[in-house]
Amino acid sequence: MSHQRSLALEYAKEHKTRFLDELIEFSKIPSVSTDPERNPDIRKAVEWLAEHFEDVGLRNVEIYPTDGHPVIYGDHLDAGPEAPTALIYGHYDVQPAEPLDKWDTPPFEPVVRGENLYARGATDMKGQVTATLNAVEAILRTDALPINVKFIIEGEEEIGSPNLPKFIAENKALLACDFALNPDTGMVAPDLPTITYALRGLAYFELRLWGPDHDLHSGVFGGAVHNPAQVLADLIAGMHDKKGRVTLPGFYDKVRPLIKDERAEIARLPKTKEWYLEATGAPDLWGEEGYSPEERTGGRPTLEINGLFSGFTGEGSKTVLPAYAMAKISCRLVPDQDPVEVHKQLLRYLDENAPPTVKWEIIPMASGPASISDRSSPWAIAYLKAAESSWGVKPAFKREGGSVPVVIFFQKLLGVESVNIGFGLPTDNMHGPNEKLHLPTWYKGTDALIHFFFNLAD
Amino acid sequence: MSHQRSLALEYAKEHKTRFLDELIEFSKIPSVSTDPERNPDIRKAVEWLAEHFEDVGLRNVEIYPTDGHPVIYGDHLDAGPEAPTALIYGHYDVQPAEPLDKWDTPPFEPVVRGENLYARGATDMKGQVTATLNAVEAILRTDALPINVKFIIEGEEEIGSPNLPKFIAENKALLACDFALNPDTGMVAPDLPTITYALRGLAYFELRLWGPDHDLHSGVFGGAVHNPAQVLADLIAGMHDKKGRVTLPGFYDKVRPLIKDERAEIARLPKTKEWYLEATGAPDLWGEEGYSPEERTGGRPTLEINGLFSGFTGEGSKTVLPAYAMAKISCRLVPDQDPVEVHKQLLRYLDENAPPTVKWEIIPMASGPASISDRSSPWAIAYLKAAESSWGVKPAFKREGGSVPVVIFFQKLLGVESVNIGFGLPTDNMHGPNEKLHLPTWYKGTDALIHFFFNLAD
Numbered sequence: 001m002s003h004q005r006s007l008a009l010e011y012a013k014e015h016k017t018r019f020l021d022e023l024i025e026f027s028k029i030p031s032v033s034t035d036p037e038r039n040p041d042i043r044k045a046v047e048w049l050a051e052h053f054e055d056v057g058l059r060n061v062e063i064y065p066t067d068g069h070p071v072i073y074g075d076h077l078d079a080g081p082e083a084p085t086a087l088i089y090g091h092y093d094v095q096p097a098e099p100l101d102k103w104d105t106p107p108f109e110p111v112v113r114g115e116n117l118y119a120r121g122a123t124d125m126k127g128q129v130t131a132t133l134n135a136v137e138a139i140l141r142t143d144a145l146p147i148n149v150k151f152i153i154e155g156e157e158e159i160g161s162p163n164l165p166k167f168i169a170e171n172k173a174l175l176a177c178d179f180a181l182n183p184d185t186g187m188v189a190p191d192l193p194t195i196t197y198a199l200r201g202l203a204y205f206e207l208r209l210w211g212p213d214h215d216l217h218s219g220v221f222g223g224a225v226h227n228p229a230q231v232l233a234d235l236i237a238g239m240h241d242k243k244g245r246v247t248l249p250g251f252y253d254k255v256r257p258l259i260k261d262e263r264a265e266i267a268r269l270p271k272t273k274e275w276y277l278e279a280t281g282a283p284d285l286w287g288e289e290g291y292s293p294e295e296r297t298g299g300r301p302t303l304e305i306n307g308l309f310s311g312f313t314g315e316g317s318k319t320v321l322p323a324y325a326m327a328k329i330s331c332r333l334v335p336d337q338d339p340v341e342v343h344k345q346l347l348r349y350l351d352e353n354a355p356p357t358v359k360w361e362i363i364p365m366a367s368g369p370a371s372i373s374d375r376s377s378p379w380a381i382a383y384l385k386a387a388e389s390s391w392g393v394k395p396a397f398k399r400e401g402g403s404v405p406v407v408i409f410f411q412k413l414l415g416v417e418s419v420n421i422g423f424g425l426p427t428d429n430m431h432g433p434n435e436k437l438h439l440p441t442w443y444k445g446t447d448a449l450i451h452f453f454f455n456l457a458d
Numbered sequence: 459m460s461h462q463r464s465l466a467l468e469y470a471k472e473h474k475t476r477f478l479d480e481l482i483e484f485s486k487i488p489s490v491s492t493d494p495e496r497n498p499d500i501r502k503a504v505e506w507l508a509e510h511f512e513d514v515g516l517r518n519v520e521i522y523p524t525d526g527h528p529v530i531y532g533d534h535l536d537a538g539p540e541a542p543t544a545l546i547y548g549h550y551d552v553q554p555a556e557p558l559d560k561w562d563t564p565p566f567e568p569v570v571r572g573e574n575l576y577a578r579g580a581t582d583m584k585g586q587v588t589a590t591l592n593a594v595e596a597i598l599r600t601d602a603l604p605i606n607v608k609f610i611i612e613g614e615e616e617i618g619s620p621n622l623p624k625f626i627a628e629n630k631a632l633l634a635c636d637f638a639l640n641p642d643t644g645m646v647a648p649d650l651p652t653i654t655y656a657l658r659g660l661a662y663f664e665l666r667l668w669g670p671d672h673d674l675h676s677g678v679f680g681g682a683v684h685n686p687a688q689v690l691a692d693l694i695a696g697m698h699d700k701k702g703r704v705t706l707p708g709f710y711d712k713v714r715p716l717i718k719d720e721r722a723e724i725a726r727l728p729k730t731k732e733w734y735l736e737a738t739g740a741p742d743l744w745g746e747e748g749y750s751p752e753e754r755t756g757g758r759p760t761l762e763i764n765g766l767f768s769g770f771t772g773e774g775s776k777t778v779l780p781a782y783a784m785a786k787i788s789c790r791l792v793p794d795q796d797p798v799e800v801h802k803q804l805l806r807y808l809d810e811n812a813p814p815t816v817k818w819e820i821i822p823m824a825s826g827p828a829s830i831s832d833r834s835s836p837w838a839i840a841y842l843k844a845a846e847s848s849w850g851v852k853p854a855f856k857r858e859g860g861s862v863p864v865v866i867f868f869q870k871l872l873g874v875e876s877v878n879i880g881f882g883l884p885t886d887n888m889h890g891p892n893e894k895l896h897l898p899t900w901y902k903g904t905d906a907l908i909h910f911f912f913n914l915a916d
Contacts (some may be wrong), residue, residue, distance in 0.1 A: 200677060204775040213739025218762045219658060219860025222790050223754035224734050226744035229763035229785075230698065236688060237695035276682050281671025284815045286684035296681035304676045305687035306778050311765035312786055317662040317823040319788060319860075320764050327687075328770055330777060332680050357742045365775040402677025402777075 007142035008450045012134060016443060020117070022052070023130045023437075027110040027119035033069055033093035033159050042069050042155050045092045049129075049153060050074075056137045058151065064171075066163035069093065069155030073174065076136065077148040084378075084456050085148040087177035087416070089406055090129035090184070091157035094121035095431045102433035115439055122437035123428040128183040129153060131423060131442060135449035146457030150177060157184075161405050168413045179379040179417055180410045183445075185400065186424035189270050190441050193387035193395035193448065195380060196420035198298065199404050201333035201370035203342040204306075206363040207232070207350075209325045215311070216321040225321060226357035229310035232325040238353055239303055239329075243289040246303045246331070248345035249352070256335045256372070258291075258299040265397040266294050279426075298399030302332045330366075332401060339367035368408050372399075373417040379456070383419050386451035390444045465600035466908045470592060474901060478575070480510070481588045481895075485568040485577035491527055491551035491617050500527050500613050503550045507587075507611060508532075514595045516609065522629075524621035527551065527613030531632065534594065535606040542836075542914050543606035545635035545874070547864055548587035548642065549615035552579035553889045560891035573897055580895035581886040586641040587611060589881060589900060593907035604915030608635060615642075619863050626871045637837040637875055638868045639910075641903075643858065644882035647728050648899050651845035651853035651906065653838060654878035656756065659791035659828035660861050661800040662764075664821040665690070665808075667783045673769070674779040683779060684815035687768035690783040696811055697761055697787075701747040704761045704789070706803035707810070714793045714830070716749075716757040723855040724752050737884075756857030760790045788824075790859060797825035826866050830857075831875040837914070841877050844909035848902045 012019075031045035032038040046063055049072050053061040058074030072092070077085070097107035097120045105111045110119035117127070132151075139145050152175060154164050168175060185196040211228035212221070241247050258266075271294040276285055287296040296302075306329065311322030331342050343364050354360050374380065375397055387395040400420075407418045423445030429435045470477075489503035490496040504521055507530050511519040516532030530550070535543070555565035555578045563569050568577035575585070590609070597603050610633060612622050626633060643654040669686035670679070699705050716724075729752040734743055745754040754760075764787065769780030789800050801822050812818050832838065833855055845853040858878075865876045881903030887893045 202677070202777065204777070206775075211740050216738055217860060218760075218764060218788060219660070219755075219790055219858075221734075221738055221755060222762045222859060223758055223760040224743055224745050224751035225738050225740050226742070227763050229766050230694060232766070233691040233694035233763065236691035240688065276679075280674055280679055280683050282669050282683050282815060283817055284684070284813075285682055286813070286815045287682050293682035297677075297679060300681055302676075302681040304680045304777075304779055305685050305691065305768065306676060306776060306780070307769035307771045308687050308690070308766045308783060309771040310763065313765045313767040313784070317664075317786065317788070318764060319660065319662070319762075319824075321762055322764070325766060326771070328775065330676060330775070332677055355742075355744070357740060357744045359741055366777075400677075401680060402675060 002454065004143040005450065005454050008138040009447055011142050012138040012446050012450060019130065019134045020439070023117065023122070023127055024110040026126050026130060027121050028108055030108045031093050031121070031155065032096050033156050034096055042093065046070050046072050046155060049092055052133060053151065056133050057140045064167065066167055068163045071152060071154045071164070071167050073150070073152055075148070075150040076140070076145055078144060079146055079148045079457070083147045084179070085150065085177040086456070087175055087180040087410070088132050088149055088151045089180055089182045090125055090132070090151070090153040091155065092126065092129065092153050093155045093158050094124065094126070095158050099433065104434055107435070112439070116436040117439055118434060118436045120435050122435055123424040124430040124435065125184050127437040127442055128422050128424065131446045132181070132183055132449055134446045135453060138446070138450055139453060145453065147453055150175060164406065165409050165413065168409050172414060175414055177414065177416055179419060182404070182407060182418045182420045183422040185404065185420040186422040187441065188396060188398060188426065190425055190438060191391065192270065192393065193391050194398050194421065195383060195395050196398050196400045197375050197380065198335065198372040198399040199370060199407055200401050201337065201339060201368050202330060202403050203333060203339035203367045204328070204330040204365040205343070205346060206365060207327045207329055208361045208363070210323060210359045211357060212321070212323050215323050218319040218321040222321055226355060227321055228325040228358050229322055231355060231358050232310065232327055235350065235353060236305060236327060239349070244287050246301065248303070248342070248349045250345050251301065251342070254336045254338065254341070255301060258295060262299065262397070263295065266292065266298065266399065268396050269294055269398060297401035299334060301334050301337060304330050304332070306330050333370045335370045335372045337370060339369060368403055368405065371407050371411055377417060379417070379419045382455035383421060383452050386448045386455050389451045390448035460912065462601040463908065463912050466596040467905055469596040469600050470904050470908060477588065477592050478897070481575065481580070481585055482568040484584050484588060485579050486566055488566045489551050489579070489613065490554050491614050492554055500551065504528050504530050504613060507550055510591060511609065514591050515598045522625065524625055526621045529610060529612045529622070529625050531608070531610055533606070533608040534598070534603055537603055537606045537915070541605045542637070543608065543635040544914070545633055545638040545868070545872070546590050546607055546609045547638055547640045548583055548590065548611040549613065550584065550587065550611050551613045551616050552582065553616050557891065562892055565893070570897070574894040575897055576892060576894045578893050580893055581882040582888040582893065583642050585895040585900050586880050586882065589904045590639070590641055590907055592904045593911065596908055597911060603911065605911055608633060622864065623867050623871065626867050630872060633872055635872065635874055637877060640862070640865060640876045640878045641880045643862065643878040644880040644884070645899070646854060646856060646884065648883055648896060649849065650728065650851065651849050652856050652879065653841060653853050654856050654858045655833050655838065656793070656830040656857040657828060657862050657865055658859050659795065659797060659826050660788060661791060661797035661825045662786070662788040662823040663801070663804060664823060665785045665787055666819045666821070668781060668817045669815060670779070670781050673781050676777040676779040679779055684813060685779055686783040686816050687780055689813060689816050690768065690785055693808065693811060694763060694785060697807070702745050704759065706761070706800070706807045708803050709759065709800070712794045712796065712799070713759060716753060720757065720855070721753065724750065724756065724857065726854050727752055727856060755859035757792060759792050759795060762788050762790070764788050791828045793828045793830045795828060797827060826861055826863065829865050829869055835875060837875070837877045840913035841879060841910050844906045844913050847909045848906035
């Protein structure tokens with residue numbers, strides 16, 4: 001190990017207590033982005049960061065207003081144009097803490113119990129943001145930073161980042177970089193550092209069906225009129241075959257198959273059938289034939305029913321033959337599926353299968369493509385080695401079933417891939433009561449980031 | 459025609475204007491049973507009837523309190539034990555008049571326009587109640603009543619007659635009769651008097667399905683967990699086969715087939731495919747193969763989806779994989795199906811078809827058997843001939859798709875069949891704005907009832 005690297009690691013070790021104190025201070029600010037009453041705390045959080053950016057030694061520190069909560073930027077570009085530039089993403093907003101009575105200690109009075117720090121936002125993601133800042137500080141105090149860094153920390157991630165795309169689009173030069181580092185995706189287990197290299201996309205629709213032009217009496221008309229709730233059920237039932245595959249015409253045509261190597265990586269993850277049963281409480285699992293649960297959620301596309309509505313849904317009985325039935329239907333997409341094509345496939349399925357007894361309409365809603373990044377990019381390799389240095393184990397490559405909008409924003413607007421990592425654990429109760437951060441993992445994470453920044457310049 | 463009969467018919471003709479004036483007076487009372495603020499009007503209506511009963515010449519007139527709105531009783535039993543006794547049913551309550559702005563004239567200010575009287579309750583069923591009273595009056599003023607009559611008029615029909623069964627059960631001797639006359643079922647057209655000889659029964663259920671034990675993120679878990687809304691759709695879709703038949707095991711075992719003669723009668727009704735398309739606004743009809751629309755609604759059992767609920771049903775998109783899905787499911791039954799057996803059939807269907815990925819529960823709700831009465835009973839024949847005398851055409855025998863609870867109550871509690879007739883028309887806007895009564899049909903109806911009472915004694 002290089003002398004510089006050792007010095008930075010030593011510095012991080014020596015300042016552990018202060019790093020934790022700073023995180024505790026940061027976590028005391030109830031920067032809940034959904035709640036307008038918390039706007040002063042949002043301001044307080046971004047100002048805390050501005051001051052901290054300056055303390056660490058970042059430059060051009062500026063709080064940028066948006067139509068919602070501000071974005072904060074700061075950089076350190078002394079490594080020069082030959083060195084790589086990392087855009088480090090984070091968010092300073094947190095989820096609401098309710099239900100408060102489920103917390104063992106108050107959510108905004110951070111407390112260390114055992115190996116964990118308990119506080120709303122500790123793992124999601126104030127701990128992740130400070131880990132990157134701590135790593136940069138450790139290098140800057142002991143040596144020169146071997147790469148260029150640009151920090152962009154937003155305040156609206158927990159409400160869907162509504163103003164971030166505009167900010168990125170209007171500040172492409174400011175944010176220009178070689179890759180992005182997104183420490184918001186966590187680890188699958190405390191002993192298994194993780195690189196999330198693929199995210200599923202989304203194509204969300206509302207299907208509306210009309211039968212009779214008004215609600216009918218089910219006694220007077222039942223049997224002679226096709227019930228739109230029944231038609232809806234028929235159509236939904238037909239969207240999967242007996243092997244659990246989606247039947248929309250052409251749905252799998254552009255699906256990039258999971259290669260052997262990826263499946264071997266996925267098999268390393270501790271997300272077994274038992275894990276899924278435990279995490280979901282479902283009586284049994286289900287899914288596309290020929291794939292493991294983790295392959296199904298990460299590497300295969302799906303079609304889900306997110307909502308159903310028709311007729312009478314109150315207490316008791318009402319003998320209505322409903323005029324209308326509705327389903328919210330969404331597909332999770334994998335590379336190289338296109339949400340626009342999936343929309344066409346759904347239209348074609350309905351054209352071919354909806355009976356003449358109903359009228360129907362499809363409203364396309366939220367959508368975005370899947371993303372996948374090169375597992376052998378210099379950035380991925382640099383993190384792979386860094387994590388191995390810190391944990392003594394080769395990190396797992398993971399596909400994530402959900403979508404991370406910022407990864408898509410960076411891809412589309414800045415043309416760069418993201419290295420998606422993080423030091424949160426599945427047991428951290430992210431978004432729930434008693435959210436916590438596992439401190440040994442957090443310290444190892446800071447070390448891994450120090451290695452990462454040095455590896456990038458090697 | 460007998461002299462007595464002619465005199466009674468003559469009397470009815472002479473008193474047409476007064477009969478109409480009395481109906482107008484009765485219809486002015488806003489006896490809306492759903493609205494507690496109208497309770498004084500309910501009282502006014504039942505007292506109006508009490509006075510009118512006395513005027514007509516009924517005896518033992520009494521207003522019986524119930525846990526809800528009162529029942530009024532009155533009789534005339536001079537024909538003696540050898541003559542048949544008719545229990546004449548009716549209700550003095552009416553539907554709410556809302557939406558008021560859809561009425562051309564105020565609902566409780568009855569007005570004659572053309573051949574119709576416009577008022578809430580004119581056809582449903584104050585006009586029907588007064589027609590029976592007018593017929594009895596016409597005979598009593600000109601001769602002796604050839605049969606015994608007992609009137610029972612309730613005030614809760616529009617809210618499901620919650621207190622009527624108890625009243626009947628507690629007054630079996632008072633209400634003892636040979637048959638019931640229920641003038642609440644109307645005619646299919648102004649030139650086609652109608653006897654409704656069969657009513658469908660009902661077996662209503664709520665099906666509840668649970669998959670995971672909490673709502674999941676459809677990105678994180680979609681593909682590995684069976685979506686209960688999808689399972690619900692599969693189960694519902696499987697409840698009909700391609701011929702539109704219900705697949706619950708044994709569902710048709712006890713279904714009494716429509717015989718040739720009944721199908722010929724049904725074919726006389728003017729309820730064609732076009733009629734159904736017009737009445738429902740459905741783009742096309744649907745139903746069990748091999749039956750006409752009117753046969754399907756009247757003579758065949760069905761399974762309807764009355765309500766569907768799962769997950770997110772608000773505006774926009776939410777990527778939830780729901781923990782729960784619910785359907786309201788009801789079967790319309792024909793003789794000799796049994797609602798208890800249908801419940802068992804549904805349980806068996808679910809046992810055989812629900813996958814191990816969900817837990818389910820069936821909540822049985824409203825239920826009642828179908829009813830069918832003998833088309834060649836003395837009462838049916840008496841009305842058949844009476845209607846032919848009045849309209850010059852043989853009345854149609856009709857099966858009704860809905861349930862009429864009072865028919866079942868009389869059958870179960872008094873052991874008698876009902877003659878279900880009436881002088882309301884499909885165009886009378888029963889329950890809707892601008893409810894009306896077709897006066898020429900109403901007058902002919904009174905004549906038919908006079909004939910009916912004489913025929914019963916012939």
